[in-house]
Amino acid sequence: MRKPLRTLTGLFTNMQIRRKLLISYFILIFLPLALMTSFSYKNVSRDYEKQILHSADQSFDQAFTFLSYKLNTLIKASDVIYFNADVQTMLTRDEHAFGDDYVQQNIDRQKLESFLSSFQNAEDVYRASLYVPGWLMYAGQNFNFFDMDAFSRTKSYEALLASKDKVSWLPEHAIANNNTNLDPVPVISLLRKIRNSEQTTEIIGIIELNIRKDIVDEILQKANITNDGVVYIQNSNGAIVSCSNMDNYHRISPDPALIQDTRNALDTGDAGMSWNNATIGSGEHVVKTRAIENTDWTMVTAIPVSEIFRQSIRIRDLMLVLMLVCGLLSYGLAYLITGATVKRILLLKKKMRLVQEGVLNVEVQSAIPDEIGELADSFNHMVKRIRLLVQEQYQNGKEIKNLELKALQAQINPHFLYNTLEMINWKAIDNDVPDIAVISQSLAKFYKLSLNKGKDIVAVEDEINHIRAYVQIQNLRFDNKIKLDVRVAPELYACDILKLILQPLVENAIIHGILEARNSQEGTITVTGRLERGEIVLTVRDDGVGMPSEQAESLLAGGIADPDVQGYGIRNIDHRIKLCYGQEYGLAYRSSPGDGTEVEIRIPNRFR
Structure with a gap:
């Protein structure tokens, strides 16, 4: 410890006078400013973190509540369709008795279309559809009605059968627009098995209720109050159902395992209401997750810690700029003050170097009769003598x-x-x-x-x-x-x-x-x-x-x-x-x- 200190002392002792004064001024100015900046940054960053997390909390909960309402609307609509007596009657008709009765099938189709259309609106249920037995003449309509026999050969049907939940959810896919002249519409679909009310082991149809994906995306976008953060919904398979900003999602690249603890907490009665710190990719984030009831979905929000502290970082940068400005001003003032003291010494030093290089036609003008003036007069006399020689x-x-x-x-x-x-x-x-x-x-x-x-x-x-x-x-x-x-x-x-x-x-x-x-x-x-x-x-x-x-x-x-x-x-x-x-x-x-x-x-x- 003594040796480095002795080395620093020796360096300071051997410095020029102006440098010694400037270093002293910098220490006296920058040390208090550095302490003040550090104290202010810590207090502001702590307060701002609480403020932004509180705002994010409120936005997250509002979006969660609104989304839950939308999904429950679809589930309630599926209840009405499921327990409707006409639906049960029409889907349990005997193929031998009604297979060639196209009049009755057409009457059934019209009645079901009218019934399904009553659920459709732009905000909640974009379209209500039924998967019906393939022998029905309207099973291949592919708008309000689909062929259940063909659907039974898909993986989505196998997943639906394997699910013990009341309803199942299909990830994003496109369906024909209600206005046939427009492009297909991306939707998220609810699927629900319709069982025979008299023989519950028999599945007589499937309900499909669609909600537009852009409505879900808009809900999540409103929940995201930060520029670099992301709010997204993920299903139990790790697939993304909806996301507020896919660019931010790919940049953050969160681990699907983030939601696993939330699903487990839901089973134990804890819905995951708190914020947790997590390292995602190469950055630190605060994460909040919450499972959505009656789905295998989890709503997740991830906010970079750097963005939480962005405002405090701005203040810190402002303080640093202020320190720099003060330092430059103090340096300028110190330069002027010390210049009045050492300017004539530097001039005398410059003239001596010229003489050392062989230039003898030099002279130092000094009108102040102090010690430096006496040195200048002696120097002038010496140079004149050398020039004569x-x-x-x-x-x-x-x-x-x-x-x-x-x-x-x-x-x-x-x-x-x-x-x-x-x-x-x-x-x-x-x-x-x-x-x-x-x-x-x-x-x-x-x-x-x-x-x-x-x-x-x-x-x-x-x-x-x-x-x-x-x-x-x-x-x-x-x-x-x-x-x-x-x-x-x-x-x-x-x-x-x-x-x-x-x-x-x-x-x-x-x-x-x-x-x-x-x-x-x-x-x-x-x-x-x-x-x-x-x-x-x-x-x-x-x-x-x-x-x-x-x-x-x-x-x-x-x-x-x-x-x-x-x-x-x-x-x-x-x-x-x-x-x-x-x-x-x-x-x-x-x-x-x-x-x-x-x-x-x-x-x-x-x-x-």
Whole structure:
């Protein structure tokens, strides 16, 4: 117990100040609301349960009484028919004496039809019929009269004979409509055996009284006061006689055994007047059952417990919504209140993170001279100091690189000038040809573009002309072994670029690529240029000897220690580009032995 408590205490202690305050406010607001909601829900649910069960009880009893009245009306009508002397006389006539007496049979039929019609009305007895001996001429009428001989071969007749009850009941079936032009009518039928009054063992006919099923259904529908509950009548075989809502019945799917205890209670004098809890399907229900006298029917009502508590659940949900609204309002107020305290701390924290990510152009405005204000002033002073130090370091690094460049130029230019002048000297002595003029012009152009009046930024076009003059001079030296192929898009010519970027790369391609690969054959240097997503991409490719990929990577990583070889000048160019344009720009090498070398230069697109 102590360990979890210690863990929670540690978590709360390490939380931010605003979270601590918000959690405290939530506890103080939601705890009383939760207790009030729980107390209210219990009281309301208990009262509402009593109210809905009382209403359901009254509706159930009223429907039971009315239904019993309807059924007793049919039973009393069957008594009148059963004990009627004319019925006894007509059904006990001798077949030999009256089998061919169609006049008397017709008189009997008319008299019985009139007698049966007197019982028929739309509300109680929809139709009264008799099953008569098959030899009678009107036995096959199939409206008020039916052939008892044919009926005796059915299971319904066998069940009627086996029953010891006064009457038997047939489940739902359809009979012809009293108005022959309309569809058949679903009915529930009462069957009763008519015995010979002089010889009671002899069955001389059967009474069938029909009540419309929709009348019974309507009675049950009025008894069902809930939306998801169901009231239904079930016979002793488990068949449904009538139901208030078949969709609800199938959804609830009650067990037919629910009524068994009610039938047993009826035999002991207890009619099943109370509500019982039962698990039906996957839900809890309250169930009430009651057996209907003179039938094998049981009237059952089942109400989901969830529907009984639905109103109280609505109140509970309303309370929960109220809790949520209060919580949100309190959270908003707490957020505003705590915001006044911690807003400046969060701002200072945000600015510190920006400095941590390398953004130094930040400042915290604070007009309140409290502890947080003093922290903000100290932070501003510290950031300014760091910014000055970074700028100072940047300027120092830039000056160092410029000095390195000038030192490189001081080393390269005299050496190149010496070789060129020596070549001019030998041309003049040995050949006495006008090539001397070409060499002199190319050399003049080369130095003019190299110096550029002391400016570090030149146009791409000037840089291209610079390498052309350089290659022309080298071709005079190496007997035109070098071919320069320039494929730079014309729209790049006016763009700005650092000077002396391409010439060292072209020089490396000649000395360390083409001349090392071929002693007598020609070599090609291809210079391309394109715009790519707002950036200038220049490539210098040669078809010389190439080098392993590890060696190409080491050129920019400082793997070559000798400052006289190509790595020094390449790293110098890369550092200059990064200092001028940013760390995301610079050189990239791709090479493999025998396939030549390609250098990619990537700088931002800038125009003069």
